[in-house]
Amino acid sequence: MEQKSVNHSTFVIERNYPTTPERVFAAFADPELKRYWFTEGFNKEPDEFQMDFRVGGTETFRYHYREGAPFSGIPFVNDGTYHEIALNKRIVNSSTMVIGGNCISASLTTFEFLPADDGTKLIFTFQGAFFENSDGPQIREMGWNKLLDRLAESLTQSAVAA
Amino acid sequence: MPERTVTHDTFTIERSYPTTPERIFSAFSDPVKKRRWFMEGPKSEAQEFEIDFRVGGRERSSFRAPLDSPIKGAVITNDTVYQDIVPNKRIVLAYTMTIADHRFSASLATFELVPGTGNTKLIFTEQAAFFEHSDGPKIREEGWRELLERLAQELAN
Numbered sequence: 001m002e003q004k005s006v007n008h009s010t011f012v013i014e015r016n017y018p019t020t021p022e023r024v025f026a027a028f029a030d031p032e033l034k035r036y037w038f039t040e041g042f043n044k045e046p047d048e049f050q051m052d053f054r055v056g057g058t059e060t061f062r063y064h065y066r067e068g069a070p071f072s073g074i075p076f077v078n079d080g081t082y083h084e085i086a087l088n089k090r091i092v093n094s095s096t097m098v099i100g101g102n103c104i105s106a107s108l109t110t111f112e113f114l115p116a117d118d119g120t121k122l123i124f125t126f127q128g129a130f131f132e133n134s135d136g137p138q139i140r141e142m143g144w145n146k147l148l149d150r151l152a153e154s155l156t157q158s159a160v161a162a
Numbered sequence: 163m164p165e166r167t168v169t170h171d172t173f174t175i176e177r178s179y180p181t182t183p184e185r186i187f188s189a190f191s192d193p194v195k196k197r198r199w200f201m202e203g204p205k206s207e208a209q210e211f212e213i214d215f216r217v218g219g220r221e222r223s224s225f226r227a228p229l230d231s232p233i234k235g236a237v238i239t240n241d242t243v244y245q246d247i248v249p250n251k252r253i254v255l256a257y258t259m260t261i262a263d264h265r266f267s268a269s270l271a272t273f274e275l276v277p278g279t280g281n282t283k284l285i286f287t288e289q290a291a292f293f294e295h296s297d298g299p300k301i302r303e304e305g306w307r308e309l310l311e312r313l314a315q316e317l318a319n
Contacts, residue, residue: 006252006272008287010172055265056241079218081243083258083268084293090168092268092291094256096217096245103217106245106254108270110168110291125170127289129254129272131246 007130009137015148018119019155025088025113027151029053037151043069057082059093074100089113097134104134124148168291171299175286177310181317183250183275183282189316190253190273191215199316200309201225209237219244221255236261251275259297266296286310 017024027033031051039046043066051059059080065072080095091111096103107128114121126144130136135143179186189195193213201208206225213221221242229235239260246254253273258265269290276283286306292298297305 006254006274006287008172008272008289010170010289081256083241083256084265084291086167090293092168094243094245094268094270103246106256106270106272108256108268108289108291110170110268112166112168114164114166123166125168125291127170127172127270127291129246129270129287129289131252 005132007134007136008128009130010125010127011137011141012126013124013141013144013148015122015124015152016116016119017122017152017155021088021113021115021120023155024120024122024151025091027154028091028111029085033154037154038147039063041150042146047075053082053085055082055085059095071099083108102133103131105130105140107140122148167294169296169298170289170291172287172289173299173303174288175303175306175310177284177286177314178278178281179284179314179317180281183277185317186275186282186284186313187250187253189313191249195316199312203308203312205231215244215247217244217247221257233261245270261295264295265293267292267302269302284310284313 027037034051035049039049039061044063045066046063048060048062061078063076064074077098078095080093082093084090084092090113092108094106094108096106105128107126110125112123114123124144128137128140189199196213197211201211201223205228209224209226211223222239224237224239226235226237227233240257242255242257244255246252252275256270258268267290269288272287274285276285288302288306290299290302
């Protein structure tokens with residue numbers, strides 16, 4: 001028998017943001033707000049980012065890493081679809097990650113925005129299928145923690161700007 | 163603190179079919195075959211079926227539930243987007259289920275084909291998010307067990 005080629009994994013990250021569910025939701029729904037925390041930073045050079053935020057709409061993010069950084073010169077592509085949107089409440093989307101032409105994972109991600117006394121609780125659930133030569137769930141979870149930190153920073157900055 | 167509205171669950175079903183990975187794969191990739199085992203159940207009435215079997219391609223199928231079922235003739239729609247396809251080896255898709263206008267789940271489904279001696283193992287894994295008024299993981303798993311039994315009949319023909 002051949003080895004199983006897919007590794008399935010689920011992880012959950014919870015964050016509290018000191019702002020309203022409306023503002024956290026907007027950081028996902030508004031392409032300019034999402035572009036900042038999702039596509040920039042961490043040595044990434046965005047090549048293309050477009051999103052059509054409605055059920056059935058797609059999102060594409062193409063990027064590469066700066067020269068000198070690990071993986072530099074290799075094209076990364078995330079292709080996604082929005083499956084469920086409940087205003088200020090939840091978003092569910094799927095996406096694949098393709099590195100240098102090889103699809104290494106497919107995942108379903110759920111973002112739940114719950115009003116809390118001191119702001120908003122975000123419950124992020126990642127359900128993934130990792131294929132051959134993929135990063136695997138631990139590195140992916142680290143990546144999402146960094147992104148959600150950056151989202152926190154962006155919510156603070158725009159609060160100051162406002 | 164308001165209650166959460168999403169329940170996540172993962173389940174796996176394994177089946178062994180006395181045929182090749184190629185024949186099983188074609189029961190997914192060939193629209194005529196797929197429609198036969200996936201849509202034409204004894205109880206439900208197929209409404210629409212469109213399939214674009216390629217990465218990024220969509221599939222939509224809908225059926226009317228029996229009048230004597232708990233959901234009394236409601237139309238249920240499956241909207242699928244193919245995520246990854248490796249011929250004769252695996253298919254990964256994301257799908258939502260909708261009853262009337264209410265979407266009640268989104269899932270990632272993986273079909274892996276593992277060749278054996280004279281048979282092929284199919285490993286089905288569903289990673290699901292269930293919303294308000296959904297069937298939930300138990301009924302979903304029963305539904306997939308029925309479908310994978312219907313696939314066995316399709317392959318036997």
